[in-house]
Amino acid sequence: MGLKKSMRWLVMSCMALLSGCATNSLFSPYPSQVAEIKQQIAVGDFATARKALEKKSLGPDRMLYLMERGRIAQIAGDTDASIQDFKQVLTEFEAKEEAAKISATGAAGKTGAVLLNENAIPYAGSAYERIFVHSFQALNYLWADNLEAAGVEARRANLEQQLALQANEDEVERATAQESAEETMILRQNPSYRRKFSSLTRLSSKVKNAIQNSYSFYLSGLIYEINGEYNDAYIDYKKALEIYPANHYLRQDVVRLARMLGMEEDLERFGQAEVREGMARPAKDEGKLVVLYEQGYVPEKHEVNIVVDLRGVPNNLVFPTYFDRASPNRPLVVGLSGRRLGETETIAEPAAMAARALEEQLAGMIVRQGLRAIAREQLKDNQMNSTFGILAGIGQLLLNRADLRSWLTLPAEVQLLDATVSAGKQRLTLRNGVQSKAITVDVRPGRITIVHVIAVSGQLHARTITI
Amino acid sequence: MKNHHCLIRLLAPLLLVTILSGCSTSGIEAIGKPDDADLTKHLLIHNDALAKKITISEMRGREVGGLLEVNLTLTNLTGRDKSLAYRFSWFDADGFEVEAETDAWTPVNLHGAQSVSVRGVAPNGSVKSYRLNVKGQ
Amino acid sequence: MLMKKNGAVIGLTLLTGSLLLLQGCSNKVAYQDATEVETTTIDFGSTDLQQIAAKMVDSLLTFPPIVEVTRERRPVMFVDRIKNKTTEHIDTESITDTITTRLLRSGKFRFVDMTKVADVREQLAFQNRGGMVNRNSAAQIGRQIGAEYMMYGNLSSIVKKSGDVKDVYYKFTLKVMHLESGIIEWSDEKEIRKTREKSLFGR
Numbered sequence: 046m047g048l049k050k051s052m053r054w055l056v057m058s059c060m061a062l063l064s065g066c067a068t069n070s071l072f073s074p075y076p077s078q079v080a081e082i083k084q085q086i087a088v089g090d091f092a093t094a095r096k097a098l099e100k101k102s103l104g105p106d107r108m109l110y111l112m113e114r115g116r117i118a119q120i121a122g123d124t125d126a127s128i129q130d131f132k133q134v135l136t137e138f139e140a141k142e143e144a145a146k147i148s149a150t151g152a153a154g155k156t157g158a159v160l161l162n163e164n165a166i167p168y169a170g171s172a173y174e175r176i177f178v179h180s181f182q183a184l185n186y187l188w189a190d191n192l193e194a195a196g197v198e199a200r201r202a203n204l205e206q207q208l209a210l211q212a213n214e215d216e217v218e219r220a221t222a223q224e225s226a227e228e229t230m231i232l233r234q235n236p237s238y239r240r241k242f243s244s245l246t247r248l249s250s251k252v253k254n255a256i257q258n259s260y261s262f263y264l265s266g267l268i269y270e271i272n273g274e275y276n277d278a279y280i281d282y283k284k285a286l287e288i289y290p291a292n293h294y295l296r297q298d299v300v301r302l303a304r305m306l307g308m309e310e311d312l313e314r315f316g317q318a319e320v321r322e323g324m325a326r327p328a329k330d331e332g333k334l335v336v337l338y339e340q341g342y343v344p345e346k347h348e349v350n351i352v353v354d355l356r357g358v359p360n361n362l363v364f365p366t367y368f369d370r371a372s373p374n375r376p377l378v379v380g381l382s383g384r385r386l387g388e389t390e391t392i393a394e395p396a397a398m399a400a401r402a403l404e405e406q407l408a409g410m411i412v413r414q415g416l417r418a419i420a421r422e423q424l425k426d427n428q429m430n431s432t433f434g435i436l437a438g439i440g441q442l443l444l445n446r447a448d449l450r451s452w453l454t455l456p457a458e459v460q461l462l463d464a465t466v467s468a469g470k471q472r473l474t475l476r477n478g479v480q481s482k483a484i485t486v487d488v489r490p491g492r493i494t495i496v497h498v499i500a501v502s503g504q505l506h507a508r509t510i511t512i
Numbered sequence: 513m514k515n516h517h518c519l520i521r522l523l524a525p526l527l528l529v530t531i532l533s534g535c536s537t538s539g540i541e542a543i544g545k546p547d548d549a550d551l552t553k554h555l556l557i558h559n560d561a562l563a564k565k566i567t568i569s570e571m572r573g574r575e576v577g578g579l580l581e582v583n584l585t586l587t588n589l590t591g592r593d594k595s596l597a598y599r600f601s602w603f604d605a606d607g608f609e610v611e612a613e614t615d616a617w618t619p620v621n622l623h624g625a626q627s628v629s630v631r632g633v634a635p636n637g638s639v640k641s642y643r644l645n646v647k648g649q
Numbered sequence: 650m651l652m653k654k655n656g657a658v659i660g661l662t663l664l665t666g667s668l669l670l671l672q673g674c675s676n677k678v679a680y681q682d683a684t685e686v687e688t689t690t691i692d693f694g695s696t697d698l699q700q701i702a703a704k705m706v707d708s709l710l711t712f713p714p715i716v717e718v719t720r721e722r723r724p725v726m727f728v729d730r731i732k733n734k735t736t737e738h739i740d741t742e743s744i745t746d747t748i749t750t751r752l753l754r755s756g757k758f759r760f761v762d763m764t765k766v767a768d769v770r771e772q773l774a775f776q777n778r779g780g781m782v783n784r785n786s787a788a789q790i791g792r793q794i795g796a797e798y799m800m801y802g803n804l805s806s807i808v809k810k811s812g813d814v815k816d817v818y819y820k821f822t823l824k825v826m827h828l829e830s831g832i833i834e835w836s837d838e839k840e841i842r843k844t845r846e847k848s849l850f851g852r
Contacts, residue, residue, distance in 0.1 A: 143690075143847070193733050201736040208810050215812075577716030579755070581707075597686045611754060616684035616699035633707040636755050649686065 075450040076345035079113065083342070083454075087502030091121035102130075105167040108137040109450055112170075112178060116454040119181060120499050122508050124188045131182045138175050163413070163448035172209035173255045173398045174452045176202050180261040183268065184337075184497060188510055192271065199265030202258070203281070209256045216405070229411050232353055232362075241349040242407075244369040248344075249400035259288035260393035260459045263295070267335065271493055271512050275302055283311075285392065292390045294463050332488040332511075335463045338377045338389045339456035340477070340500040343396045344368065346403070346449040360418040364410060365447040367400045374458045377498060380474040381466060381486075389460035396457040403451075456499070473509075480505045487511050539647030542568045542584060562648050565590045566622075573642075580634040582642055588622040595649035596620050600632040602639040611635040619649065691817055691845040693739045701821045701839045702747040708837040709825065710755055715835055719757040726752075726825070727761040727794060729787070729801035735819070741804055748800075748823075761794045769793045791828035798834065799826045813847035 085094040094117050101110040115130030179202035186195035232238050266281035279302040286295040300320055303311045312320050346365040353360055376388040468490045475482045475498055482505040488494050494511045540563055541556040557563040570585040580602075588594050597617040602610045614635055620628060632642065687696045709715055718724060728749060731741035752758045769790050787799050802823035809816045824836040 143845075194738055197733060197736060197738050200734075204736045204808055208808075211810070576711045577719060577757070579710055581711055599684065613684060614751065614754075615703065616696065617682075617686045618700055618703070619686045619696065631707065633711055635751065 074348075074446065075109075076453065079345070079453045082113065082117070083502065086117060086120065086454075087504070089504070091117055091123070095121075095126070102133075106450065108134055108141075108170050109168040109452065111137070112174065112452045113454050115178070116181065116452075119185065120454070120501060120506055122506065124185050128182065128185045128189060131178050131185065134170075134178050135175075135182070138170055138178075141169050163410075164446060164450070166448075168450050171255070171399075171402045171451070172205065172212075173258070173395070173402050174455070176205050176209070176256065176258050176261055177395065177452075177455060179205060180258070180264055183264050187268070187495065187512065188497075188508065192268070192512070196265075196268050196272065199261070199268045202261040203265055203284075206256055206258060206261065210254070213254065213256060213405075229408055229415075232351070232411050232415075235351060235353050238351050238353070241351065241364075242366055245366045245400055245404060248367050248369040248397055249404045251394055251397035252401050253288075255398045255402035255405060257288050258393055258398070259285040259292075259295075260461075262288070263392055263461060266298070267493070267495075270302075275306060278302060279306055279308070289390075289392055292392060292461065294390060294461050295392070298463065330468050330490050331465050332468050332490055333463060333493045334381070334386075334466045334473075334486065334488060334496070335493060336377065336379050336389060336461070336475075336496045336498060338460040338462070338477075338498045338500070339458075340374060340377075340460070341457035342453060342501060343399050343451070343455045343457050345453055346447070346451055348447040348449060358418075360415075361445070362411075362414045362418060363445055363447040364407070364414070365403060365449050367396075367403065369400075374460075375478045376460060377462070377500075378476045378478075379462050380476075382471045386464055386466070387462055389462045391458060392461040393459040394457075395455045395459070399451060399455070454501075456501075475505060475507060477505070479503065482507055484509060539645060540566060540568055541646075542571060542644045544571045544573060544582065544584075544642055544644075559647075562646075565594060566596065566646060566648075568644065568646060576633070578637040580639045580642065581631070582633075582644075583629055583631050584644055585627050585629055586620070586622065586646065587627040588625055591624040593624060594622045596622060596646055597649055598630055598644060598646045601643040601645070602634050603641045603643070604638045605640045607641075610639050617647075691815055691843050693735070693737055693819065697819065697841050698744055698747060700841060701744055702751060704839045705748050705821075705823050705837060706751040706755070709752070709823075709835055710757060712835050715757075715825075718834075723757060723759050724797045725759045725761060725795060726798040726800055727766050727791070727796040728763065729799055731801070731821075731823075732803040734803050735806035736808060737806070739804065744804070744821075745800070758798075761796050765794055766790065787826070788828045788831070797828060799828055800824070801826070815845045816842070817844075818842045 082094045082097055085091070085097070095114055098110045098114045098117075101107070102114060104110070111130045111134045115127045115134060118124075118127035118130060179198050183195045183198035183202065186192070186198060262281045262285035266278045266285060269275070269278035269281060279299070282295060282298045282302060286292065286299050289295060296315065296319065300312065300315055302308075304320075344367050347368055348363055349366050350361055350363045353362060374391070376390065378388050379386045466488055468488045470485060470487050473484050473486045473496065475484070475496075477500060480500065480503060482498075484496070484507050486494050486496060486509050489511055492511055494509065496507060496509045499506045539559050541558065543556065555568060565588065567587050567589060568584055569587060571582065572584070573580060573582045575581070582600075586596065586598070597619050599617045600615045601612070602615075604610050615632070618630075620630070622628060630644070632644070634642070683695065684699065687694050710719075728745045731745055733739050733741050749760050753760055773786065773789060773793070791797070791799065800823065802821065804819065804821050806820070807818045819841040821839045821841075822836065823838075825834050826832065827834050
């Protein structure tokens with residue numbers, strides 16, 4: 046009786062264990078879960094969309110679901126709910142960061158993943174996602190009329206960038222070690238591998254790295270400027286400009302503050318005409334208008350499988366990747382009181398940043414996939430250990446899936462327009478070639494008016510504030 | 513084998529007690545009045561182990577704007593770094609504590625053989641004497 | 650087989666036993682000394698607040714020119730605000746609350762209530778967004794509320810991380826300005842540095 050019974054017991058208990066994780070992405074791929082939610086956003090049913098995430102925001106992948114939920118609240122214009130969700134996300138990030146090097150909970154997830162599937166590891170978030178959470182939270186606090194908290198989040202976004210860049214340098218060393226691993230070498234030479242990852246490479250090549258975020262620098266510059274701390278604002282505008290040197294709104298901001306602060310030597314890198322025309326210091330009856338335009342969604346990860354010979358055995362390996370077929374990004378044409386003010390220009394490309402982040406993880410993934418394949422082969426061959434053989438079989442059938450999780454309600458691209466305009470209540474028109482919207486803005490002398498526009502699923506969501 | 517067990521069982525509570533007393537508030541205490549600088553009279557030692565490593569000296573006091581200001585020196589007698597915390601308490605002429613619980617434990621790190629001055633200012637003008645508590649961290 | 654079974658039973662008992670133990674350890678509430686040195690996390694905490702307040706109050710009360718001014722009378726002061734320039738959400742008002750309470754209880758200074766300051770600020774249509782009010786508006790507010798001095802300052806931080814060690818440095822700066830003349834009568838700083846090393850084992 047012994048063996049059969051104990052085997053059944055083992056399989057059952059294993060199933061029970063797995064069902065405990067059913068709220069995460071072991072059984073249903075993450076992008077298809079979010080696709081449903083995006084449909085609800087498209088018809089403006091934010092309440093249902095947020096509710097669908099409620100139960101999941103308590104599970105092991107809560108960080109991910111809370112990021113989505115916080116962003117949905119932001120699109121819906123529910124600042125308080127968004128603040129609460131992002132607060133929790135940031136607590137999660139901090140807890141993950143402070144967790145002990147060898148932790149019981151972490152180790153359980155990881156050993157499971159070595160045998161089975163990367164989806165079993167609780168979602169830990171990427172540095173680029175964390176930086177966006179801080180930046181979005183800074184915006185939220187601006188709308189919640191808490192300038193000091195907005196400043197804290199903006200500085201935090203910059204600090205996390207700096208720390209992540211440092212950590213990345215250390216990571217590069219480890220990655221090069223993995224690059225030279227046998228599995229990586231074999232795979233890199235595989236023609237189907239190269240074909241299947243070519244679009245990922247194309248998408249990721251748009252940015253220098255996954256971390257440097259011009260949008261976050263611009264926002265902290267803006268918040269410093271609101272606070273009258275022009276020197277700090279100048280430094281952050283300059284950092285933003287370093288990442289997008291062609292953005293002429295950033296150029297004008299830098300020129301304007303350089304003149305104001307008497308940074309003559311910094312002006313030398315700009316053309317004479319540009320310096321002359323550079324946005325003048327607002328006159329007494331003028332204010333600053335800022336349009337932040339976040340459009341679309343970052344692409345979702347797709348699974349590709351590659352058959353490769355490892356130690357003489359053909360193996361089916363699965364990887365996540367991005368397909369570069371995002372709809373082209375259109376600028377937002379902004380008009381004020383019937384006059385054309387200009388077009389928005391790119392300040393951040395989260396889509397490319399996400400691709401870059403995935404590419405950086407790929408080497409490690411290949412090694413793990415290779416090890417897993419070899420481990421499974423060995424288990425299958427080992428007839429003596431039939432229980433494990435069956436389990437590993439179940440594992441392979443059910444769970445040989447790529448990890449497709451990532452924050453999917455992030456915008457694909459962020460664009461910017463800022464200008465000095467005359468004060469007064471005015472009609473602001475926004476057109477992106479597909480949709481258009483008109484809102485009333487109240488520009489006040491010497492103050493800054495921010496218009497936050499989010500374009501998703503064929504709709505323009507806009508909110509405005511004057512600080 | 514059995515004997516060992518017995519010994520451990522006997523010693524365990526004792527060990528526990530010493531460990532606990534090591535971390536509790538008991539430490540070294542200095543009680544002083546500004547006009548009486550004789551230190552030896554005022555040093556109370558509740559923890560001999562700590563007193564061998566740390567000492568309080570040079571108790572000075574003066575009046576600044578009607579408030580008692582005191583300055584003491586903490587010295588690390590060992591060659592190792594030591595993490596300490598200290599706290600002042602203040603008493604009026606009748607020996608009642610003044611503004612109890614306002615002063616908090618202040619952490620201080622001492623390198624081997626290093627001395628630091630700790631300074632305290634009475635919370636108001638009624639203070640006539642003080643107490644400094646020092647404990648290990 | 651029997652042996653195996655026994656082993657399993659023992660294993661199970663051990664497991665449940667340890668689970669019970671773990672459960673017994675969680676959710677324990679205990680009162681602690683509020684003045685105790687607190688090192689639960691590296692974030693700004695009670696010990697930092699207490700250290701800052703103690704240093705600032707001691708320094709201000711023993712600064713000779715201030716001693717001179719407060720010898721015969723109790724000047725009236727108001728607190729502008731402490732600007733938070735760190736990367737943490739810190740309630741800086743709670744720091745100034747502790748400082749003002751201690752100064753008040755020293756019998757050397759008197760304070761104007763914050764809500765009154767806010768009212769006057771609104772009356773005079775001064776924005777509070779720029780943090781420290783500028784000198785002219787400060788003097789104007791001072792006249793309105795009958796204050797002679799204004800207290801203001803900022804809290805900044807530098808965070809570094811290398812490997813498993815996180816290093817945080819805080820600098821708290823506080824100033825007292827004579828409102829009519831715009832002269833800074835007193836200023837002091839408190840620096841705090843903390844490090845946290847990631848533990849090897851844990852939950």
